[in-house]
Amino acid sequence: MRLQQGQLWRTKSGYIRITILERFGVEYKKITDLEDGAGEHLSATKKEFCRLLKGGSLVEPKPQAPEDPAA
16 A cells, blocks of 8 residues: 555544655644544654554545536
């Protein structure tokens, strides 16, 4: 699995969304509840970040319905 900007991961303590992905570092948002989206912005090296994700699972985005061009 490759890390990509915008990915959402489910961990034991909540959710982690990758906000900025760089060569050696990652900036991410730690979220406890997806409904309100409140959380704290943090940064870590890629190695530290991968350790945070250990045991976590990637949350797949919901497919969006195609827009109706007649509407």
